[in-house]
Amino acid sequence: MSNFSVQNPPRDAPEAEAGHSGTKDGLLDDDGREKRTGTVVTASAHIITAVIGSGVLSLAWAIAQLGWVAGPVVLLLFSFITYYTSTLLADSYRWPDPVNGRRNYTYMDAVRAGLGGRSVQLCGLAQYANLVGVTIGYTITASISMVAVKRSNCFHKHGHDAPCHTSNYPFMLLFMCIQIVLSQIPNFHKLSWLSIVAAIMSFAYSFIGVGLSIARVASAEGRHARTTLDGVTVGVDVTSSEKLWRVFQALGNIAFAYAYSSVLIEIQDTLKSTTPENKVMKKATLIGITTTTLFYVLCGCIGYAAFGNDAPGNFLTGFGFYEPFWLINFANVCIAVHLVSAYQVFVQPTFGFVEQWCAKKWPESGFITREIPMFRDYNVNLFRLVWRTAYVIVTSVVAMIFPFFNDFLGLIGAISFWPLTVFFPVEMYIARSHMKKFSSKWIALKALSLGCLAISLVSAAGSVEGLVKDLKTYKPFQSR
Template sequence: MNTEQFQRNSMYIETPDAYGNDGKNFDDDGRAKRTGTWVTASAHIITAVIGSGVLSLAWAIAQMGWVAGPVVLFAFSFITYFTSTLLADCYRSPDPVNGKRNYTYSQVVRSILGGRKFQLCGLAQYINLVGVTIGYTITASISMVAVKRSNCFHKHGHQDKCYTSNNPFMILFACIQIILSQIPNFHKLSWLSIVAAIMSFAYSSIGLGLSIAKVATGGEHVRTSLTGVQVGVDVTGSEKVWRTFQAIGDIAFAYAYSNVLIEIQDTLKSSPAENKVMKRASLIGILTTTLFYVLCGTLGYAAFGNDAPGNFLTGFGFYEPFWLIDFANVCIAVHLVGAYQVFCQPIFGFVESWSKEKWSESKFVNVDYAVKLPLCGTYNLNFFRMVWRTTYVIITAVIAMLFPFFNDFLGLIGSLSFWPLTVYFPIEMYIKQTKMQKFSFTWTWLKILSWVCLIVSIISAAGSIQGLAQDLKKYQPFKATQ
C-alpha cells in the first residue's frame, strides 16, 4: 500500500479544488469559501460522538460502580478534549494559523510525521473502520430481534422466553447493505447521514427518558454500590477484573471522534483562526456529550443496578410501553443502515483505487457498463466493484454471526482505535510541529500520558478479547441472544 493510496482514501473524501480565486468567494487554498462556525462545528462533533456507544454505558458503570464509573467517563472526556486541542493545532502546518491546510486526518499525519507513521495511521484507521462495520451488523440485528421479542413479551407475558435467532436478521441487514454498497457515489446521499443523526438522538433520548421514568416510579428494588457488581454475589473475582477492563473499552468507543476532527475543522471559515474556533467547538461538544453520557450511564445504572443489561434498549430492563421500545430499536436499525455505509465507503474506495492502479489493463477491474434501470436512469455497472463490495459485506456478516456479542465487540473496537488515533498521533504531531525539546517537562508528561493510555488500551482490549472467548464458549449459533 503506497502513501498516495492512503491519502486519497482517508476517512472522508476531499472536495475538489476550486477553479480560481477572486479573493471573495474562495479561501487561500483556492477552494470555495468555508462558512462554518463554532456552532456548526459543535453540532458536527455532538452528532459524530453520540451513537450506539451510549447504549452500553449503563452496563459499563455497573461494572465499576458509582465512584470509578463516572471518574473513568470524565477521564476519557478530559483526555479526548485535550488531545483534540493538540490535533486542532495541526490542521495547518507547519504554522497552526498561517500554514498549509491539511484536509484529512491521514493527510495531517503525512504532512507532519511522514511515511512510515502515515502508513501506520492508515492501517489503524482501516482496522477501526472494518471493526465498526462488523459491530454495526451485530448491533442492528440485536435491535431487530428486540422488536420481535418486545411484541412477543407484550402478547404472551414477560415470563415467556420468546427466543429469536439473530442470524436471519444479520442476513437481512447484509442484503440491504449489499444493495446500498453498489451505489458508486454514496457520499452524495447526504440525506441518509442526516436521518441517521436524527435516529441517534431519538433512541438515545428515549433510553434516557425511560431510565428517568423507571427511577422516578421506584418499582422493584435494584442493587447498586460504590464499587459496582459484587464479587461473590454477581461475579467471580476474575470476572470482575475482566469486565472492568471491557467496560473501559466500551467508554473509549463512546468517545471516539478524532477520525473526523480534521474534516470538521476544514468546514470552518478562516477568521478567527480555525484552531481557536475548533478548540472552542471541541470544548462545547465534549461537555455536552459528557453530560449526556453521564446522565445515560448513571441513570441507567440507577434504574437497573448491578443487573444492567449490555444494551439497555435491547436487554429488556424495559418492557413497556412496548411501542416506544419498538420505535427506539427501529431508530437504532435505521441509524446503523446509514452509519454502516459511512464507515465502509472509505474501505471500498481504497481497495478499488489500489486495484485500478495494480491491474490497470484489466477490463474486469476498470470497465464500467451502462445499464438502464426502470425509474432509476442509467447505472454504471462495474463487475469488480459488484463482486468486491458484495464479498466484503458477506464477510462482515459472517464474522458478526460468529461473534454476535455487543459489549465485547464495542470494547475491542474502542480499545484498538483509542490509543493510536485519539492519543498517540495527536501528541506526536504536536511535539514535532512545535519542535519541542526532548526530555523537557512538557515533552516528558506528554509521553507519560501516551504510555498510560497505551496500557489502558491494551488491558481493555484484553478484557474484550477474554469476554469474546467466554461468550463464544456459551454461544449456541441458532439460539437467541438474550
C-alpha cells in the same frame, strides 16, 4: 454524509499556495477540488453521529462494573482526553501551518506529513482496523435492536410467557442487504442530511433510555436496585478475577463510546475555507464532545441507578419487552436507523482508500477505472460494485461469528483508543511545535500517552477474555 475521500483525486492534485484563496469560478476550492460547504453545524452533526452510537447502550453496564466513584470519573476523564487530543489533531489538517498549510485529506495523510516513515503504515493499520471493527460492531448492534422489536411485538401479541426466541442472523442479513445498496452510492458525501437525521435518532433513543431509567428508579422495582460505590461486589455478584476482567472490559467500552478520531480529518475536510478549518473543527468538537458527554453521564449513571449491579450489557433491552412496548420499539427503531447511517460514516474512508490505491496501482484496468452510465448522474463501476459488496458481506459474516455486544465493543475501543485518539495526535503536535525533549510539557504529553497505552492494553485483555468465555457458551440460534 460527510465528504469523505471517496471521490477525491490523487494526493498530487494541484493546490494553491495561498491557503484560503478560491478559484475564479467559485466552484472549486483552493486545492482544485469541489467546493466544500460544511459548517460548524454539519461538523457537529457528523461528530455526534460518529460518537453517539452503540457505545451509549453499554455505559450503564460499564458504570456498574466501576461503581459510583470511578464510573463518572472515568467517563469525564475519557471525555477530556478525547477533546484535548482532538484539538491537537484538528491542527494537523493543514501542514505545517494549521491555517495556511497544505491540506491533508485523510488521517494517514496527516501522519505522512507530520511524522512520515513507518508511522504511516502503523496509522493505517490502526485506523482501518478500527473502521472495520466499528462496522462489524454496528452490524451486531443493529441486529440486536431489530430482534428486540420483534420479541416485543411477540410478547405483546402472545403473552409474556410465550417462547419468543429469535435469531439475530436474519436481521444481520437484512442489515447487510441495506448496506450493500447504500454502499454503491459513489457520491455519498452529498447526502449530508442523513448525518443530521442520524444525530436526531441518537438523541431520540438516548432520551427514551434516560426517561425509562428515571421511571424505573421511581418505581418499586428500581428502588430495590442495589448500587455500590465500587460497582459489582466481589463474593456477591462476581468472583475477584471476574471483577478485574470486567473492570478492564468496561474501560474498553467507555473508550469505544468516544471513538471518532479515526474520521476526524475526513470530517474536517468537509468544512468550507472562509474561516480556518481548525478553528471551526475545534468549536464543533467542543459542541460534539460536550453534548455526547452529557448524554453519556445521564445514560450511564441513571441507567446504573435503575438497574444497579445487575445492569444489562445493552440497557435498552433491560426494560423487558412488555410495556410500554411501543416506546421501547420506537427507541430500537431509532437505533437501527441511526446505525444504517453511521455505518456509512465509518465505511466510506475504507472504501475510498482501497479504490484510490487500486486506481493508482492499475490505472489502465477498465474493470477498476471505467464508469458505466446508468441513469441520470449515476454511474456503475464494476470494481466498486464487487469490492464494496464483498466488504459488507465479509464484515457481516464476522458479526455472525462473534455477536457479543460488550466484548466486541470493548475490543474495538481498546485497539483504537491509544494509537488514534492519543499517540498520533500527541506526536504530531510535538513534531509541529518543535518541542524540546524532556521539557515539562514534553514529559506531560508522553506521560499521557503512556498512561493511555496501559489503559488500552488492559482493556484489550479484558475484552479478549470475555470473547473467549462467551464463545464457549454461545448458542447461535437463540436471540442475544
